[in-house]
Amino acid sequence: MIIDCHGHYTTAPESHSLWRQAQLAAFEAHEPFPTYPTISDDEIVDTIESNQLRLLKERGADVTVFSPRASVMEHHRGDETVSAAWSRACNDLIARVVELFPDYFVGVCQLPQSPGVPIENSINELERCVNELGFVGLNLNPDPTGGWWTGPPLTDRSWYPMYEKMVELDVPAMIHVSGSANKNFHATGAYYINADTTAFMQLIQGDLFADFPDLRLIIPHGGGAVPYHWGRYRGLGDMLKKPALAEHVMGNVYFDTCVYHQPGINLLFDVIDVDNILFGSEMVGAVRGIDPETGQYFDDTKRYVDAAPLTDDERAQVFEGNARRVYPRLDQRLRERARA
Amino acid sequence: MIIDCHGHYTTAPESHSLWRQAQLAAFEAHEPFPTYPTISDDEIVDTIESNQLRLLKERGADVTVFSPRASVMEHHRGDETVSAAWSRACNDLIARVVELFPDYFVGVCQLPQSPGVPIENSINELERCVNELGFVGLNLNPDPTGGWWTGPPLTDRSWYPMYEKMVELDVPAMIHVSGSANKNFHATGAYYINADTTAFMQLIQGDLFADFPDLRLIIPHGGGAVPYHWGRYRGLGDMLKKPALAEHVMGNVYFDTCVYHQPGINLLFDVIDVDNILFGSEMVGAVRGIDPETGQYFDDTKRYVDAAPLTDDERAQVFEGNARRVYPRLDQRLRERARA
Numbered sequence: 001m002i003i004d005c006h007g008h009y010t011t012a013p014e015s016h017s018l019w020r021q022a023q024l025a026a027f028e029a030h031e032p033f034p035t036y037p038t039i040s041d042d043e044i045v046d047t048i049e050s051n052q053l054r055l056l057k058e059r060g061a062d063v064t065v066f067s068p069r070a071s072v073m074e075h076h077r078g079d080e081t082v083s084a085a086w087s088r089a090c091n092d093l094i095a096r097v098v099e100l101f102p103d104y105f106v107g108v109c110q111l112p113q114s115p116g117v118p119i120e121n122s123i124n125e126l127e128r129c130v131n132e133l134g135f136v137g138l139n140l141n142p143d144p145t146g147g148w149w150t151g152p153p154l155t156d157r158s159w160y161p162m163y164e165k166m167v168e169l170d171v172p173a174m175i176h177v178s179g180s181a182n183k184n185f186h187a188t189g190a191y192y193i194n195a196d197t198t199a200f201m202q203l204i205q206g207d208l209f210a211d212f213p214d215l216r217l218i219i220p221h222g223g224g225a226v227p228y229h230w231g232r233y234r235g236l237g238d239m240l241k242k243p244a245l246a247e248h249v250m251g252n253v254y255f256d257t258c259v260y261h262q263p264g265i266n267l268l269f270d271v272i273d274v275d276n277i278l279f280g281s282e283m284v285g286a287v288r289g290i291d292p293e294t295g296q297y298f299d300d301t302k303r304y305v306d307a308a309p310l311t312d313d314e315r316a317q318v319f320e321g322n323a324r325r326v327y328p329r330l331d332q333r334l335r336e337r338a339r340a
Numbered sequence: 341m342i343i344d345c346h347g348h349y350t351t352a353p354e355s356h357s358l359w360r361q362a363q364l365a366a367f368e369a370h371e372p373f374p375t376y377p378t379i380s381d382d383e384i385v386d387t388i389e390s391n392q393l394r395l396l397k398e399r400g401a402d403v404t405v406f407s408p409r410a411s412v413m414e415h416h417r418g419d420e421t422v423s424a425a426w427s428r429a430c431n432d433l434i435a436r437v438v439e440l441f442p443d444y445f446v447g448v449c450q451l452p453q454s455p456g457v458p459i460e461n462s463i464n465e466l467e468r469c470v471n472e473l474g475f476v477g478l479n480l481n482p483d484p485t486g487g488w489w490t491g492p493p494l495t496d497r498s499w500y501p502m503y504e505k506m507v508e509l510d511v512p513a514m515i516h517v518s519g520s521a522n523k524n525f526h527a528t529g530a531y532y533i534n535a536d537t538t539a540f541m542q543l544i545q546g547d548l549f550a551d552f553p554d555l556r557l558i559i560p561h562g563g564g565a566v567p568y569h570w571g572r573y574r575g576l577g578d579m580l581k582k583p584a585l586a587e588h589v590m591g592n593v594y595f596d597t598c599v600y601h602q603p604g605i606n607l608l609f610d611v612i613d614v615d616n617i618l619f620g621s622e623m624v625g626a627v628r629g630i631d632p633e634t635g636q637y638f639d640d641t642k643r644y645v646d647a648a649p650l651t652d653d654e655r656a657q658v659f660e661g662n663a664r665r666v667y668p669r670l671d672q673r674l675r676e677r678a679r680a
Contacts, residue, residue, distance in 0.1 A: 149524045184492075184542065194534035229599060232599070261572075264570065
C-alpha cells in the first residue's frame, strides 16, 4: 500500500472559496458572516475525481492523508472568529471528501489559530475533527501571522497545551505555514521552506521531546533546507551541547518526500534515516508543471522514491509502514476498512 | 591557487568588540560615541595567525576573501549614525588585516545599512572601501531589520542605486544577513539559510538581471535550500512564466560551497553548473566543531570539494577561476602581486 501523507484540497469547489471572500468582506464591514453555501456531493466528486483521485491512480498511490488547502488557512486574516468559522468550514469539507471516497482519503484538520490568541482555543476544533470526523492528524501553523514571525518559537511553553492534547489523542502534527502576507517571501518558494528549516532549528535549540517523548511532528517539503545542510545541523547541535540529533530530535521528527527532483530525493535518503521519511507529494500543490528534463510532473514524487537506492523493505517503510506508525489512527482506520 | 570567497573576521581583537558595546551604550544614553581604541598590529597578527591563517594553511587554501563578522553587522541596532561608525571601524580593521597579510587576505566590506534608510546612504562607504582600501566586493544585507523582514525585496527599485554603483565599480555582492533579533530564527541555523533561499526566490520572481545584466550576486551557504529543492525552483519559475533559470538568474548568481558534509556538496555539484559555484568555507564561522563521523572539521569544505566527482579543470574553476571572474578586482590584485 502506498500512503501519501501530504495532500491538500487545493481544488475545492468555487463556492467554498467565494464564501471565504464574502466572509472576509463581512468581517471588514463589521457585518455577520454570510451563510455557508450548499455544496452538492457531485461538485465535490468532480473536483476530486478530475484532480487528486485521477493523479493518485495514475501515479499508483492508494491513500492520501488529506487536509484543507494550506495556503489559504490564512490565520493572519480577520480575527479569531473568522479563523474559527473558516477552519470549521474547511475541515467539514475535508470530512465530506473522506466520506465520499473512504478508500482513498483520510482527514487531517487545520486549526483555528489566530495571531496572539492562545493555542488552547484551537483544541476544541482538533477534538471535534478527531473524535467526531475521524481525522488522524492536524496541521500546526508555526507562524499564524503570515510571515511576520512575531509569535513564540514552537518550543515555547505557550504551545504546550496543544502538544498535550496531541499526545492524549495520539495524533501527529505537520508543521505547515499558510500564505505569505510578507512581500519578501514567496509562499511556496520561500515561506514554506523557511518555516520548515526554522522549525527544525527551534527543535534543536530546545528540549521539547524531553517534555513530550511521545509527540510526533512531520516537517514537510523534505525538511526544508535541513537534509542539504545536515552537517551544519549536526554541528550546531554539537555547539549547543545537545545530544546527537538522532537522539535529540529524530525520535520524534519526520520529513516527507516533497522534493521535486531525483538528486534531492537521493540526498534525503542518503542522510536521513529511512525510519524518519514519509512518502508525500503535496499534490495538487505547489508545483504543478511538467519537468522538461524528465517529461514527468515535478510533483510525481513516487517516481523519485521508486528510483532511489532503497531495498524493498525500506521502500515499503517509506510508502506505508512509517505512516502507519506516525499516524496510529490512520493505521486503525486502514485496518478497519480492510476488514469491512 | 585556492581562493576561499567566504571568510569573516570572527576573531577580531576584544577591544574592537568592547568598543561596539560602548558605542551601543552611548547611543542608548544619548551620549557621543567613545573614541575607537588603539589596536596594535601584534594584536591583529595574533588573532589571524592563530585562527584563519593557521587553518587556511593547514587546509591548503591560498587566499581568503575576507569581510567583517557577519553576525555582528547588526544593522538593526542603533540608528544610521551607529551603523555608519561601526561599519567604518569594521572595514578599517579588515583593511589592516589585508595590509598585514597581503598574500593571504583580500577585503570585502560591510555596508552602513539601517532599517528604513535609503541604500544610497551606503554608497560612500562602498566607494571608500573599493577606491581607497582596495576592497573587491561587499556584503549586502537583504534584511537590515534583523529578522523582521519589513523592508522591500531585493528586486525592488529602492535597491537599484546600489546595483548601479556595483556595476560601475565592477564589484559583486554576497547577499548576507546579520544576527537575528527574532527569537524564532537561530542566526546560523535558520536566519542565514532562510535569507539565502528567500533572496533566490525573489530573483526568480523579479527580472532584476534584465535591468542589470552585469550585476553579480553570491548567495552563500550553498544557496540556502535552493539546490536541494532545485526541481521546485525550476517548476516555480515555469509557473511564473519565467525563462529557464539558467537564463533567468544563473548568468548572474553564484553559490558558495559552505555546505558542511559530503552529500550536500555532491548534490550542489550535481544540480548546479560548475560555472556558478565558488569555493567558500565560512571559516572560522558558523560551525566550529569536528564531525564525529569523519574526524574532520565540519567547515573544512576543501575536503568535500576535493572528494566531489569533478574533473581537474572543474575543480580549478571552483577553487580559482570562477572567483577571478566574479571578482575582477580580486583577479587584478592577484595578478599585481604575482608580478610584484
